[in-house]
Amino acid sequence: MSVLITGANGFLGYYLTDLLLQKGHQVIATGRGECRLPFHGRQDFQYIPMDFTEPAAILSVFERCKPETVVHAGAMSKPDDCELNQELAFNINVQGTANVLQASEKHQSFFILVSSDFVFDGERGMYREHDKPNPVSYYGSTKLQAELAVQQYIFDWSIIRTVLVYGRPITGRSNLLSIVKEKLEKGEEYCVVDDQLRTPTYVEDLATGIAAVIEIKAKGIFHVSGEEVLTPYQMAIRTAEYLKLDSSLIKRVTAADFSQPAKRPPRTGFVIDKAKKQFGFHPVSFEIGLEKTFNGQK
Numbered sequence: 517m518s519v520l521i522t523g524a525n526g527f528l529g530y531y532l533t534d535l536l537l538q539k540g541h542q543v544i545a546t547g548r549g550e551c552r553l554p555f556h557g558r559q560d561f562q563y564i565p566m567d568f569t570e571p572a573a574i575l576s577v578f579e580r581c582k583p584e585t586v587v588h589a590g591a592m593s594k595p596d597d598c599e600l601n602q603e604l605a606f607n608i609n610v611q612g613t614a615n616v617l618q619a620s621e622k623h624q625s626f627f628i629l630v631s632s633d634f635v636f637d638g639e640r641g642m643y644r645e646h647d648k649p650n651p652v653s654y655y656g657s658t659k660l661q662a663e664l665a666v667q668q669y670i671f672d673w674s675i676i677r678t679v680l681v682y683g684r685p686i687t688g689r690s691n692l693l694s695i696v697k698e699k700l701e702k703g704e705e706y707c708v709v710d711d712q713l714r715t716p717t718y719v720e721d722l723a724t725g726i727a728a729v730i731e732i733k734a735k736g737i738f739h740v741s742g743e744e745v746l747t748p749y750q751m752a753i754r755t756a757e758y759l760k761l762d763s764s765l766i767k768r769v770t771a772a773d774f775s776q777p778a779k780r781p782p783r784t785g786f787v788i789d790k791a792k793k794q795f796g797f798h799p800v801s802f803e804i805g806l807e808k809t810f811n812g813q814k
């Protein structure tokens with residue numbers, strides 16, 4: 517199957533491209549600027565620069581490639597950046613999604629949006645797919661607006677929401693685990709909140725969930741995350757212990773004493789029964805996720 521990925525240079529983009537190639541799909545990786553992916557020279561892989569805030573560029577790429585499936589993974593993904601640059605965040609996350617949807621419609625592509633637990637307010641936690649979104653940050657609001665646009669798409673669509681993704685960043689953004697390693701190796705303190713609950717997601721599990729959705733053409737909204745409920749502080753401590761680094765450098769803070777531009781939902785985390793039932797999704801434990809992230813790097 518031909519799969520076009522947006523934001524393919526990102527953290528998830530690398531792992532998703534790698535997995536889809538392993539599974540025998542034809543991957544059209546698109547991203548901002550030059551290719552940062554190491555898959556050149558393969559017959560089943562091509563990289564095309566495509567900024568999805570430019571409708572004409574998207575239309576011409578789609579005309580050339582006619583993708584059967586589109587995974588819209590590209591986004592302005594950091595909540596604080598979105599809070600501080602709202603016009604840009606709207607243009608990328610909301611208008612950008614509308615642009616990709618428009619081109620997909622011309623080719624009747626199966627459209628998959630990667631979305632976030634930040635569409636919820638975090639008052640209750642352990643959300644199911646049908647729970648009512650109510651974002652508390654601008655990032656969350658842009659992801660929800662993108663979801664609502666996808667739900668108007670006239671051909672097949674799926675929305676895959678995920679939670680606090682971790683793993684080894686090959687391309688794209690850093691994450692809690694990689695930041696802990698970096699800071700503690702330099703002997704720097706790191707303040708981490710202990711009053712937010714999440715079900716952190718190992719990046720390869722997320723890629724596996726997306727690949728399954730593509731292969732069985734699962735339609736609708738799916739929650740795809742880990743199963744263990746942890747605070748970011750607990751994750752940081754376990755990372756330090758796993759790496760045998762000085763965990764006393766990790767300072768426990770609460771959201772109230774930690775000033776960040778974007779408000780975070782206090783308790784998210786997902787019930788993943790639907791993904792388990794419909795496509796056999798089985799995430800690794802956080803312990804195994806740690807091993808996979810750092811194997812050979814201790």
Ligand SMILES: NC(=O)c1ccc[n+]([C@@H]2O[C@H](COP(=O)([O-])OP(=O)(O)OC[C@H]3O[C@@H](n4cnc5c(N)ncnc54)[C@H](OP(=O)(O)O)[C@@H]3O)[C@@H](O)[C@H]2O)c1
Binds near residue numbers: 549566567590630633
């Ligand atoms: N990481 C998490 O914890 C998490 C949690 C929930 C949901 N998500 C969602 O998961 C998806 C993947 O995120 P990620 O973790 O892989 O983040 P990432 O590393 O920041 O990847 C996002 C990619 O989108 C690209 N992008 C941004 N604007 C673009 C544009 N106008 N045209 C083309 N590409 C553009 C970025 O390009 P540059 O590399 O040039 O900046 C980046 O490579 C996003 O939709 C995010 O909202 C992530």
